[in-house]
Amino acid sequence: MGKNIFDPYRIDRLLAKSWPEPDNLPGAIEIFERELAAFTGREYCRLTAGGGAALKIALKALKPACVALTDVTHPSLLEAVKYAEAEPVFLDINIKTLNISEEALMRAAGSFDTLLNVHMFGNPSLPDPVKRFPKKHLPSVVEDASQILGRDHKGKKYGSFGRIGIFSLSPYKPLSAPWAKAGAITWDDPALTKKIRGGLERFTRPDGRTASYLSLKLRNLPAVFSDLKKINGLYRRGLSGIGELTIPPVSETAQEFPILTKRREELKRRLLKLKIPLERIYTPLHGKGRDAEFPGASRYLREALHLPVYPAMTESECAYIINAIKDFFTN
Incomplete structure (x- = not known):
């Protein structure tokens, strides 16, 4: 590639x-x-x-x-x-x-x-x-x-x-x-x-x-946004229909593409092994011992991965990531 x-x-x-x-x-x-x-x-x-x-x-x-x-x-x-x-x-x-x-x-x-x-x-x-x-x-x-x-x-x-x-x-x-x-x-x-x-x-x-x-x-922002829309759209279409994967309805110009899965750690290891650079997730700010007060943030921490999105990213790079995720859930 x-x-x-x-x-x-x-x-x-x-x-x-x-x-x-x-x-x-x-x-x-x-x-x-x-x-x-x-x-x-x-x-x-x-x-x-x-x-x-x-x-x-x-x-x-x-x-x-x-x-x-x-x-x-x-x-x-x-x-x-x-x-x-x-x-x-x-x-x-x-x-x-x-x-x-x-x-x-x-x-x-x-x-x-x-x-x-x-x-x-x-x-x-x-x-x-x-x-x-x-x-x-x-x-x-x-x-x-x-x-x-x-x-x-x-x-x-x-x-x-x-x-x-x-x-x-x-x-x-x-x-x-x-x-x-x-x-x-x-x-x-x-x-x-x-x-x-x-x-x-x-x-x-x-x-x-x-x-x-x-x-x-x-x-040059219009061109930048056009690229972001293309990559976000490819992810959304390519990853739809995977039963164990939740795709939040993020903006079409998002600079990272979050996905949620209960198999987060397994999927993370697979993608990193394939040299796919995942973006960092955000650690909830509420600290230890308060997870019950923050069910949404706690689920995010357990299940979220952020896929890379940036201007001038190619369709083949995006397809490589999509296919890796599909292979993980089907094989």
Whole structure:
């Protein structure tokens, strides 16, 4: 299948051929910030040294006491809550969507003043979440739209529903530079500007070369999304009908393809033996001894595998993975 099989940076190698790779373009950071603000429907945008830094700056600016967040997500979100000196409130997931369970959210209403709404696997999580709460329990919302960049709900872009939107632009994301950790924070309220700029001073920022490449990648997002849709579609069609396999209805532009099976460990060993690079799964944040409180997250941990998805992945690579999984369940 060739020495470059499962190369997640293939799209970047292709794009780099049309990019002069400047050392540090003057004004490139400000140009990209304006472009991303316009793309996401926001007034203001600042480039940060990763999604984790953006989260820390966002929460520190809001000064929350208690932050609710999904139990299944990247640990950097919990790190940001602790950085803001807030108490976390973990919310179980709906195993069908792998996003926050609305029942868990409503049960916890009133126990937190800020909601960190993360759109996992490109699936919308609680679109326009503020409308779900009575006024006495109305939280501030920070929206992590890293995995749903570019999509909208009723004409309004995801990432613009909360007081602050954050984006990870690190490697493996559709909008990313392969050599740098980057992120972005977006907002509309000018009253937040001073606090956010003050938070930015505590972190280094990507350079103009990175910003210039992100601008190039932003212009090429339609092609990136087209590739992601193709691979997700191939997986969904190729793996349908396998009785021991559950395929959650993730977005057609998801950057990893989760599957659930009670034979997870056996299948994992088989795929790794065949040199298929599985993506990491998320360890639920609730910790030990509380699995009964989080049935959705606990099942995810027992059964989930994430198949690789990235732009410029070939149909033959995808078919290789599909056939390996089919062979496992039929032989």
